Every structure is written in structure tokens, then in C-alpha cells.
Amino acid sequence: MFTAVAQALKPLEVKSTRSGFKTSDQVQGQGAGRSRKRSIHGYVSIYRRSATQPLGLRWGFETTSKKYD
Amino acid sequence: MGKIFTRYGDGTPTEMSAGELRADLEAGTEDAADRGKIPPLSEDELKHLVDIFSSPYKFVSVEPGQEIVLTYDGAHVKMRRHGLNVERIQGLQIYEKVMGADTLELCHVDYSFKPLKPIVTYEQPVMEQALLVTHAPLFYGAMPNLGLYSQPDGPFPNPSELMPAGKIEEAQESHEKSVEAAVKDIVFVGSCMLECGADGINIDSTGAAGDADFLAALLATQQLKEKYPDTCIEIGMAGEFILGMHAGLEFEGTRLAGLYPHDQVQLVEKAGATIYGPVVNTNTTQSTPWNVARVVTFTKAVGEIAKIPIHANMGMGVGAVPTCDHPPIDTVSRASKAMVEICRLDGL
Amino acid sequence: MALAHAHASGMGGMRTTGDLVARMQMTRGMKIQEAKAYVANKLKLSISELTDPVIMTEVRQDLKLGCMSPQAGDAFGIEAKFRIAEVLDIEINCVNKFKNKVAF
Numbered sequence: 001m002f003t004a005v006a007q008a009l010k011p012l013e014v015k016s017t018r019s020g021f022k023t024s025d026q027v028q029g030q031g032a033g034r035s036r037k038r039s040i041h042g043y044v045s046i047y048r049r050s051a052t053q054p055l056g057l058r059w060g061f062e063t064t065s066k067k068y069d
Numbered sequence: 070m071g072k073i074f075t076r077y078g079d080g081t082p083t084e085m086s087a088g089e090l091r092a093d094l095e096a097g098t099e100d101a102a103d104r105g106k107i108p109p110l111s112e113d114e115l116k117h118l119v120d121i122f123s124s125p126y127k128f129v130s131v132e133p134g135q136e137i138v139l140t141y142d143g144a145h146v147k148m149r150r151h152g153l154n155v156e157r158i159q160g161l162q163i164y165e166k167v168m169g170a171d172t173l174e175l176c177h178v179d180y181s182f183k184p185l186k187p188i189v190t191y192e193q194p195v196m197e198q199a200l201l202v203t204h205a206p207l208f209y210g211a212m213p214n215l216g217l218y219s220q221p222d223g224p225f226p227n228p229s230e231l232m233p234a235g236k237i238e239e240a241q242e243s244h245e246k247s248v249e250a251a252v253k254d255i256v257f258v259g260s261c262m263l264e265c266g267a268d269g270i271n272i273d274s275t276g277a278a279g280d281a282d283f284l285a286a287l288l289a290t291q292q293l294k295e296k297y298p299d300t301c302i303e304i305g306m307a308g309e310f311i312l313g314m315h316a317g318l319e320f321e322g323t324r325l326a327g328l329y330p331h332d333q334v335q336l337v338e339k340a341g342a343t344i345y346g347p348v349v350n351t352n353t354t355q356s357t358p359w360n361v362a363r364v365v366t367f368t369k370a371v372g373e374i375a376k377i378p379i380h381a382n383m384g385m386g387v388g389a390v391p392t393c394d395h396p397p398i399d400t401v402s403r404a405s406k407a408m409v410e411i412c413r414l415d416g417l
Numbered sequence: 418m419a420l421a422h423a424h425a426s427g428m429g430g431m432r433t434t435g436d437l438v439a440r441m442q443m444t445r446g447m448k449i450q451e452a453k454a455y456v457a458n459k460l461k462l463s464i465s466e467l468t469d470p471v472i473m474t475e476v477r478q479d480l481k482l483g484c485m486s487p488q489a490g491d492a493f494g495i496e497a498k499f500r501i502a503e504v505l506d507i508e509i510n511c512v513n514k515f516k517n518k519v520a521f
Contacts, residue, residue, distance in 0.1 A: 044253055044256075046253055046256050046257045046260065047256060047292050047295075047296065048296070050260070050264060051257055051258075051260035051261040051264055052193070052260075052261055052264040052265065128421075128424070128425070129425065130424060130425045130426065131425065131426045133465065133468065134464065134465050134468070135426070136426060136427060136428040136429070136435075136468050137426055137427070137428065137449055138427075138428055138435055138438055138439045138442060138449065138452075139419075139422055139423060139426075139427045139428070139430075139435070140439070141419060147419070164419075165430060165431055165436075166430075166431065166485060168419050168420055168423060168430075169420070169423035169424075169427050169428075169429045169430045169431075169432060169435070170419070170423070170430050170435075171427065171428055171429075171430045171435035171436050171438070171439040172436070172439045172443070197511075197514075200494075200495065200498075200511040201494050201495045201511075202493070202494040202495075203494060204431055204436055204482075204483035204494065204497050204498065204501075205430055205431065205435075205436040205439065206436060206439050206440050206443055207511075263510065265514070266510050266511035266514040266515075267510065267511075268440075268443060268509070268510055268511070269443055299444070299508060299510075300510070301443035301444065343442075343443060343446050344442065344443070377446055378442045378446065378447070378448055378449070378452075383422065384418065385418065390418065395418070396418045396421070398421040401418055401421040401422060401425065402421055402424070402425040405421070405422050405425035405426045406425055406426060408426075409426045413448075414449070415442060415448050415449040415452075416439070416442065416449070417422055417426065417427075
């Protein structure tokens with residue numbers, strides 16, 4: 001199953017962590033091993049955006065026949 | 070004159086003479102005046118309270134034309150507590166038709182914003198459907214409840230453990246981080262419910278965990294009003310006095326620790342809230358006349374300066390209502406009449 | 418306890434005009450006397466009539482604002498709220514959402 005999902009997604013460079021678990025570039029530095037302190041005083045999206053996702057987006061995730069773009 | 074029937078703050082029945090009644094009323098108003106640095110009740114107001122408590126009737130009410138609006142927090146939860154297994158929408162319809170509610174509130178049994186985050190998508194359809202079959206304005210309510218953000222229930226170190234260990238700065242930092250997290254949660258859940266049609270959000274029992282709790286409600290109100298300027302935000306308090314658990318938190322330059330209702334209302338107005346619900350705690354070892362005089366003194370001071378509607382909290386253990394499961398109508402009706410007729414209340 | 422308050426000092430909700438006065442407090446931040454005066458003006462009644470359940474039953478049925486014992490054909494729920502928004506000249510969140518959902 002992992003192989004099928006990996007083939008469907010856009011190929012990414014992966015880097016291994018000390019545990020051998022492969023993480024993608026997108027989540028680099030944000031796993032358990034991060035040491036950089038992340039400020040929580042920055043931009044908080046919920047203060048600006050709608051909290052309720054549009055119906056079209058929600059139905060898109062739930063309909064398995066559609067491809068993930 | 071015979072003995073006057075009344076109760077203690079825990080509901081225990083008692084009798085007192087006219088002299089004892091008058092003495093308790095004076096002591097109650099002086100206690101409030103001393104604590105809050107506000108004027109005590111006038112001679113006319115004390116006489117009016119004597120008349121209310123001397124009435125031989127079980128039930129008293131306001132005169133026609135003086136009625137006010139009632140808001141109910143946690144409406145459905147009260148029904149479930151009595152073992153009435155009605156679902157929430159039915160409970161709201163019962164409140165609206167049978168119990169004369171002027172406003173309604175949809176809420177979850179776990180009445181805090183943090184636990185609502187993962188289940189809010191289940192709350193939204195209930196709100197949408199309730200709005201279709203009810204007539205009165207419908208709030209969605211929950212508490213900031215900052216205690217949930219400390220370990221073991223939450224992510225941040227527990228200030229109650231850090232303080233006795235002398236780690237004051239660490240405890241204060243934990244409070245500050247809890248505030249930020251709570252504001253995000255309140256804004257998220259509030260946004261979800263307002264976006265599906267709620268008439269307003271009730272941030273209930275504000276200040277229960279101290280000044281950090283109060284600050285979270287004020288900041289969340291600011292954010293929600295900025296996002297949804299036309300909505301109604303009600304801030305209902307938990308206690309009469311803001312406990313200084315952090316002790317250094319400020320809002321718009323005013324330190325929050327130590328504020329009484331007449332100070333709290335000014336900050337609530339600055340935050341942009343639409344309705345303010347002051348609380349004065351019931352002292353269970355004192356008589357109901359003592360408690361009523363005290364509550365009326367505090368609330369009158371709020372009514373004199375408030376620019377927004379004031380809906381005084383008069384539930385179990387607050388607003389001179391006895392702290393017992395089923396507050397007796399003799400006491401509740403007297404407290405209700407006293408509050409409405411002396412304070413400039415807009416609602417209860 | 419809720420009923421005790423409702424009888425002692427409440428306006429009575431849908432029996433009279435409690436819900437309408439509450440809406441004026443919530444939408445315009447009106448104090449109680451101002452809210453009562455506004456509703457009385459819109460309904461063309463006196464303030465004392467606002468809390469009379471006999472008069473208000475008739476008024477609410479005539480203006481389709483929702484009533485305690487709805488018959489077939491009476492406005493109910495969201496239907497009544499459409500009418501309340503119109504009569505009081507206020508915006509009601511769920512009414513606007515309803516309009517958006519049913520619009521073609």
C-alpha cells in the first residue's frame with residue numbers, strides 16, 4: 001500500500017532521521033527531533049480565514065473516484 | 070410582628086425577626102461596599118428589600134411592565150442532569166415553549182471550548198437543524214476553562230505545581246501560552262458555529278481559572294468581533310473577583326487580577342462584547358437577605374456605568390440564589406425581584 | 418429555578434415578545450427600555466402590551482412571528498424568523514444563511 005501511495009504522489013526527496021523513518025522535505029525539521037523553537041506569536045490563520053471548509057472541498061476528499069491534484 | 074421565613078445561602082430554612090432581617094441586609098451591602106469600593110444601598114433601597122423579604126407569600130414577582138429578558142447558559146445540560154433523556158433540539162424547543170426562555174443556548178455536555186475542537190463538525194449540523202425549528206435567538210455556549218490546557222490534561226506545564234516549587238516565571242509563561250492556545254480554540258469553535266448560523270456565542274464561566282482565563286475570553290471576543298462584526302458575543306463570568314493566578318496579565322493597560330464586576334464590565338465593553346453577565350458569589354454561611362443585599366450592591370454599580378446590556382447571572386450559587394441542586398422558588402423569586410427592581414438590569 | 422425566574426421577572430419568551438426584545442439587545446446592543454420601545458414601535462403597540470400574552474398571541478399569529486400553539490399554516494421556526502427579520506428590520510444570521518443555501 002505504501003508503494004502504491006508513493007507512486008500516486010509527486011516524487012519527493014526523502015531524508016532519513018536517526019530512527020530510520022523517512023520524512024519528506026515538507027515536514028523536515030518539524031518532527032520529534034526538532035530543536036528550533038517555533039514561535040506561536042506569529043500569524044494565526046483561524047483569525048482570518050473561514051473555519052468551515054467549503055462543501056466542494058469536503059466532498060472532493062471523500063469521493064475516492066477523483067484524483068488528488 | 071412575627072418571624073420572617075427565609076433561608077441561608079445553602080438553602081437551609083430559617084426564621085428571623087424584622088430587626089435581624091434589617092441587620093443582615095445592612096451587613097450584606099456594607100460588605101460589598103467595602104470590598105468593591107462602591108456606594109452601599111440607600112435607605113429607600115434597604116426598605117424596599119425589607120418589604121420584599123417580609124412578604125408572607127411563597128412567590129413574589131416584579132410589577133407588570135418591569136419584566137426583563139432571560140438568557141440561559143447550558144440549557145440542555147440542565148435537563149440531562151435531571152435524567153430527562155431528551156435530545157438537544159427537543160430540549161431547546163421545551164425551553165422555548167414550556168419554560169418561557171427569551172433566548173436559547175445549544176451546548177455540549179463537555180462544556181469547554183478545548184474538547185469541542187475535534188467534534189465541532191458534529192455540533193454544526195445540530196445547530197443548523199435547531200435553527201430551523203426554533204424561534205428564539207440561539208447562542209452556542211462553552212467555557213474557556215484554561216485549566217484544561219495544563220498538564221496532564223493539556224500541553225503546558227501545570228502552574229499549580231510550578232508555583233509551590235518557586236518557579237514563578239515558568240508558571241506565568243505556562244499561563245501565557247495557555248491564553249494563546251485558548252484564544253485560538255475559542256475563535257475556531259466560535260467561527261464554526263457562527264458560520265452555520267448561530268445568533269451569538271456565549272463565552273461562559275469566564276475567569277474560572279483566574280486572570281489568564283479572563284484574558285483569553287477578552288482576546289477571543291476581540292478576534293471574533295473583528296471577523297464577524299455583526300454577531301453577538303456574550304461574556305458570562307464565573308466569579309465576582311478575578312483571581313490573580315498569573316497576577317501580571319493586562320488588557321488594554323488594565324491589570325486583570327483583583328477586578329470586581331464594575332471594573333470587569335469596562336474591559337468587556339472595550340473587547341467589543343455585546344452582553345455582559347456579572348457574577349456575585351453566594352455565601353452559604355450567610356442568610357439570603359445578606360446575600361441579596363450584597364449582590365444588589367455590586368450589580369447596581371455595574372448597571373450605573375454599563376453601556377452594553379447586562380444580564381446578571383442568577384443560577385445555583387450565584388446572584389444570591391442558594392447553592393443547592395433545586396433552589397427553592399421562595400428565595401429565587403425574591404432575589405429575582407430585588408435584582409430587577411433595584412439594579413438597572415437588562416436581563417438575567 | 419429557570420421557571421422561577423421566568424415567572425418572577427421574565428418577559429415570557431414566545432408567549433409575548435421576549436424573544437423579539439432579546440433580538441434587539443443582541444443585534445443592536447440596546448438596553449432593555451430602548452429594546453422594548455423599538456419592538457413596540459415596530460409592532461404598533463404600547464410597551465405595556467408587549468408582555469400581555471392574550472394580545473401578543475393574536476399579534477404574533479397575524480404577523481406570522483411564530484406562536485405557542487401553531488396550527489397548520491402558521492409560520493414555524495425558520496419561516497417565523499424570516500418574518501421577524503422583516504418586521505423588526507434586523508439581520509438574522511440563520512435567515513441569511515437559509516437564503517444563500519436555497520438561492521439558485
